Amino acid sequence: MTKRPVLLLDLDGVLNPFAAPICPDGYQERVFFEGEEPGRYCTAHGAWIEELAAAGELWWATGWGEHANERFLPLLGVDPLPVVRFPAVPFEPELKVPAVDLVAGDRPTAWIDDNHTPRGLRWAAARPAPTLLVSVDPAVGWQRCDVDHVLDWAARL
Incomplete structure (x- = not known):
């Protein structure tokens, strides 16, 4: 059994x-953290998140930590997700790998991120469990094809 x-x-x-020069169509802007630039969000992504959550054990892998659940997900109408514990922000992106490895264990893992570092690529290549890295352009953001890629991968396990 997988x-x-x-x-x-x-x-x-x-x-x-x-990284998009202007707010993309379908997105809205909001200040999530006082003193910082507005962040962008698309309410349609709530359904995509729910699709992923139905296909596997979905975790946040973001420096936002619990703030992702508290400030971001309510805008999308999605229930909170477990959070991978990273070092305090700011931290080097390479430091995501040990925390991700701890959560992944020996299970198949798909990781959607805009910055898969060389350390992350080596980690993925060395894992005995099926591993999928989905790279997203931060000037474009998440696309439906990214979701479908993960769903197709999970269905083939």
Whole structure:
């Protein structure tokens, strides 16, 4: 019997296309943290998150930590997700890997992020369990094809 896959979802650069020169169509802007630039969100992504949660054990893999549940998900109408515990922000993206590895264990894992580092690529390549890295352009953000790619991968396990 195949173990239920772990699905990891980053926020900035994925759900929040911060590198887009203007707010993309379908997105809204909101200040999430006082003194910072507005973040972007798309309410349609709530349904995508729910689809992923039905296909595996969906976790936040973001420096936002619990703030992703408290400030972001309510805008999408989605219940809170478990959170991968990263070092305090700011931290080097390479430091996501040990925390992700701890959550993934020996289960199949798909990781959606805008910054898969060399350390993350090596980690994924060395894992005996099926591993999928989905890279998202932070100037574009999450696309339906990214969701479908993970869903297709999970269905083939």
